[in-house]
Amino acid sequence: MKKEKLILVGNGMAGVRCLEEILKYRPETFEITVFGSESHVNYNRILLSSVLQGGASFDDLTINDRDWYEQHGIQLFTGETVIKIDTDKQIIQTDKNRSHSYDRLILATGSVPFLLPIPGAEKDGVITFRTIEDCQKMIEAANHYQKAVVIGGGVLGLEAARGLVNLGMEVSVVHISSYLMERQLDETAAKMLQKELENQGMKFLLEKVTQEIIGNNRIEGLRFKDGTVVEADLLVMAAGVRPNIQLAKESGIAVNRAILVNDYMETTIPNIYAVGECVEHREMVYGLVKPLYEQGQVLAKRICGIDSKGYEGSVLSTQLKISGVDVFSVGEFQEDKRSKSIKIFDDLEGVYKKLVFQDQKIIGAVLFGDTNERTRLLDMILKKQDVSDVEKVTLFQSSTTGGKSIASMALNGIICNCNGVSKGTIIEAVQAGGLSTVDQVKKCTKASGSCGGCKPLVSELLTYIDSDEFNEVVKQKSMCSCTSLTEDEVVREIQLQSLTSVQEVMEVLYWENEQGCSTCRPALSYYLGMINPEYETSQETLFISEHMNATLQKDGRYFVVPQMYGGMTKAEQLRKIANVADKYGISDLAVTSEQRIHLMGIKQEDLAAVWTDLNMPLSSTYGNRVQNIKTCIGEHVCQCDKQPSLKLSAHLEKRLEFLTTPYRIKMGVSACLHNGAGSTTKDIGVIGMNRGWEIYVGGSSGRNVRAGELLCISATEEDASEIIIGFIQYYRETAKYSERTWQWMDRVGLVHIREVLFDFEPRQLLLERFDEDISLRRSLLEKYYVNRL
Numbered sequence: 001m002k003k004e005k006l007i008l009v010g011n012g013m014a015g016v017r018c019l020e021e022i023l024k025y026r027p028e029t030f031e032i033t034v035f036g037s038e039s040h041v042n043y044n045r046i047l048l049s050s051v052l053q054g055g056a057s058f059d060d061l062t063i064n065d066r067d068w069y070e071q072h073g074i075q076l077f078t079g080e081t082v083i084k085i086d087t088d089k090q091i092i093q094t095d096k097n098r099s100h101s102y103d104r105l106i107l108a109t110g111s112v113p114f115l116l117p118i119p120g121a122e123k124d125g126v127i128t129f130r131t132i133e134d135c136q137k138m139i140e141a142a143n144h145y146q147k148a149v150v151i152g153g154g155v156l157g158l159e160a161a162r163g164l165v166n167l168g169m170e171v172s173v174v175h176i177s178s179y180l181m182e183r184q185l186d187e188t189a190a191k192m193l194q195k196e197l198e199n200q201g202m203k204f205l206l207e208k209v210t211q212e213i214i215g216n217n218r219i220e221g222l223r224f225k226d227g228t229v230v231e232a233d234l235l236v237m238a239a240g241v242r243p244n245i246q247l248a249k250e251s252g253i254a255v256n257r258a259i260l261v262n263d264y265m266e267t268t269i270p271n272i273y274a275v276g277e278c279v280e281h282r283e284m285v286y287g288l289v290k291p292l293y294e295q296g297q298v299l300a301k302r303i304c305g306i307d308s309k310g311y312e313g314s315v316l317s318t319q320l321k322i323s324g325v326d327v328f329s330v331g332e333f334q335e336d337k338r339s340k341s342i343k344i345f346d347d348l349e350g351v352y353k354k355l356v357f358q359d360q361k362i363i364g365a366v367l368f369g370d371t372n373e374r375t376r377l378l379d380m381i382l383k384k385q386d387v388s389d390v391e392k393v394t395l396f397q398s399s400t401t402g403g404k405s406i407a408s409m410a411l412n413g414i415i416c417n418c419n420g421v422s423k424g425t426i427i428e429a430v431q432a433g434g435l436s437t438v439d440q441v442k443k444c445t446k447a448s449g450s451c452g453g454c455k456p457l458v459s460e461l462l463t464y465i466d467s468d469e470f471n472e473v474v475k476q477k478s479m480c481s482c483t484s485l486t487e488d489e490v491v492r493e494i495q496l497q498s499l500t501s502v503q504e505v506m507e508v509l510y511w512e513n514e515q516g517c518s519t520c521r522p523a524l525s526y527y528l529g530m531i532n533p534e535y536e537t538s539q540e541t542l543f544i545s546e547h548m549n550a551t552l553q554k555d556g557r558y559f560v561v562p563q564m565y566g567g568m569t570k571a572e573q574l575r576k577i578a579n580v581a582d583k584y585g586i587s588d589l590a591v592t593s594e595q596r597i598h599l600m601g602i603k604q605e606d607l608a609a610v611w612t613d614l615n616m617p618l619s620s621t622y623g624n625r626v627q628n629i630k631t632c633i634g635e636h637v638c639q640c641d642k643q644p645s646l647k648l649s650a651h652l653e654k655r656l657e658f659l660t661t662p663y664r665i666k667m668g669v670s671a672c673l674h675n676g677a678g679s680t681t682k683d684i685g686v687i688g689m690n691r692g693w694e695i696y697v698g699g700s701s702g703r704n705v706r707a708g709e710l711l712c713i714s715a716t717e718e719d720a721s722e723i724i725i726g727f728i729q730y731y732r733e734t735a736k737y738s739e740r741t742w743q744w745m746d747r748v749g750l751v752h753i754r755e756v757l758f759d760f761e762p763r764q765l766l767l768e769r770f771d772e773d774i775s776l777r778r779s780l781l782e783k784y785y786v787n788r789l
């Protein structure tokens with residue numbers, strides 16, 4: 001199939017993130033070409049502040065190196081600017097006289113720093129702070145010069161100033177307002193910030209308007225409107241940015257402050273999209289990466305033809321990346337006629353906190369000196385949480401991380417002690433399932449589902465995951481080499497797009513290998529069947545294995561296994577089996593360790609007749625399902641305390657018949673502590689004791705023997721059966737295809753499984769879903785069976 005030509009103009013953070021998303025969904029659909037004015041590969045602009053302050057190196061900046069572009073077949077032109085777009089012919093032209101045609105074009109041209117139109121701005125030593133080169137110039141200047149002035153007391157200006165202080169320069173910050181960061185802080189917080197930065201070595205010249213930059217070729221100082229002068233041999237202008245819209249404007253694409261886009265990042269010209277700082281969406285222009293990444297996600301889906309609800313805008317919060325200074329601000333932090341605030345000011349500790357309320361909701365906050373509550377407050381603001389019944393003073397208290405930021409917690413750090421749920425597990429669940437509320441996390445992971453004490457922490461973690469600060473990845477592997485999607489993503493797409501066959505999944509989700517492979521085909525088939533049992537019963541293989549219940553031997557003949565629930569049979573059944581064996585010349589008859597008789601070597605043409613003559617249920621011995629249960633007859637022979645193991649096995653086998661599972665489940669039911677059925681090395685093992693049934697889970701008797709862990713002791717047969725069925729259903733719902741019970745248990749945790757099974761409501765729900773599923777399977781099988789014969 002001919003690939004569509006996709007051109008990205010702007011090799012920056014937003015544009016390339018969008019490409020990453022596109023490659024995730026449709027790795028093979030586009031022939032991608034990227035043009036970037038800068039000579040570098042895609043890098044992390046945010047880290048420039050850290051590089052300047054000595055906290056990171058230039059090497060740390062690269063996000064995607066040249067190998068990445070090559071690996072994905074992306075043609076990259078660095079140091080090359082697109083200067084023209086012919087929107088009719090769909091051709092772009094660059095400053096190196098190159099022309100390229102496109103089917104789709106993404107503009108991600110970012111912003112340009114605002115160079116104040118001050119006389120003398122062209123002199124040597126006057127720079128901005130946006131690129132790697134700017135950063136290098138500052139480091140270079142610090143080697144030769146002493147005095148630096150930064151114009152702009154906002155976030156960027158202060159971070160630049162702190163970098164220059166660290167490089168050994170004398171630094172003055174010139175700011176037009178009476179206090180710093182006035183767009184993010186109130187006066188009290190700003191004054192505290194100023195004091196702290198003065199302690200770190202910065203000087204401040206507030207309420208100053210620069211009239212002129214003085215010096216000959218190189219800057220020597222600044223003269224202000226009030227007539228005062230400050231000496232300087234380096235001037236960094238950090239007075240804001242302007243969206244880079246020149247190319248769009250000249251090409252006839254509608255612009256206002258920035259390039260106008262709709263909720264799907266489409267511009268006013270067909271096949272041209274825009275994303276990032278160059279974009280104006282619902283009158284907002286964003287200058288932080290989180291909203292830009294969200295835009296990128298929406299655009300990627302749009303371009304790949306995947307439905308999404310579109311971009312709806314973002315709530316922003318600010319944090320300063322200066323070590324030793326904790327400042328946080330969000331929302332409407334200045335009170336007005338309709339809002340009121342609560343403030344805490346601790347001059348001794350240098351802590352200031354202000355929460356602004358309106359209609360019993362927090363609408364804004366400023367924190368200085370202690371920002372531990374930031375994620376929790378942000379969450380409350382985003383959710384417009386009603387705080388009428390909350391003791392307001394508790395809102396100021398550091399949360400349950402014990403003053404430690406949730407961001408600095410290790411991925412294996414435990415969030416929910418009751419259920420042993422780690423931060424990593426929650427992040428994985430949130431990323432895989434798109435969870436956004438504490439309740440959803442509770443349902444999915446059980447975190448906060450017991451004593452509830454960790455609810456604020458889960459909420460804090462959710463807000464952190466949703467914040468600009470969040471950059472932790474709990475890597476999920478792709479399903480197989482045929483696709484870059486993870487199993488969770490594939491399952492989600494099957495559900496969202498109501499996909500109904502393996503072939504359709506592979507086509508719609510753009511499988512790289514059109515035929516799939518031995519890893520993905522059975523997995524897809526399993527998931528399709530899990531989501532829709534009707535799919536499973538429509539399979540030809542199922543007809544053979546479920547209705548004829550015949551298994552193909554290596555020599556092309558079949559074997560069948562008459563069902564003997566719990567390994568029990570009757571003389572009449574044995575007589576019938578013997579007659580059929582005689583009639584069809586079945587000479588190979590074997591009694592196996594699972595207490596069943598195998599009739600082997602049946603010719604395909606005899607199968608139907610064998611089945612009719614036997615006229616008894618056949619057991620399905622292979623495939624991913626609950627295998628015949630191994631039992632022992634202890635209750636009839638053993639002298640010790642014992643339980644009726646045969647009865648329990650027979651009951652379970654009947655209940656679990658026709659059920660598919662992620663991997664085959666081996667079970668053993670022993671009547672007494674002598675463990676005659678080897679129950680401690682089975683996926684599920686039961687041992688009868690005088691006080692009831694001990695239930696072990698996660699054992700394995702394969703090549704790597706593993707002892708099962710005691711799940712619980714059930715007093716009655718009925719309770720044991722419910723626990724076992726609940727366990728199997730939960731395994732079916734949450735394990736990945738082919739994941740053994742013990743692997744699944746290692747992943748989700750035994751404590752967590754116990755919590756699910758021993759909590760009345762979730763257990764009942766599991767049993768209900770099991771019953772629904774199994775009865776649907778039975779009725780579909782019956783219907784299908786009648787139609788076929």
Ligand SMILES: Cc1cc2nc3c(=O)[nH]c(=O)nc-3n(C[C@H](O)[C@H](O)[C@H](O)COP(=O)(O)OP(=O)(O)OC[C@H]3O[C@@H](n4cnc5c(N)ncnc54)[C@H](O)[C@@H]3O)c2cc1C
Pocket residue numbers: 009010011012013014015035036037038045046047048049080081082083108109110111129130131156244247275276277278286287288289290292321468
């Ligand atoms: C020092 C610093 C610190 C920051 N700290 C933070 C922070 O802590 N948190 C945060 O969220 N954000 C921060 N930001 C802002 C963040 O870096 C930007 O929001 C983000 O980089 C914008 O991404 P973008 O892709 O829209 O633009 P950019 O990353 O600027 O990329 C646009 C690219 O397009 C190129 N280009 C433009 N026109 C053309 C053309 N015609 N042809 C070819 N190429 C072209 C440009 O050269 C540029 O490389 C910081 C920014 C700076 C400078």
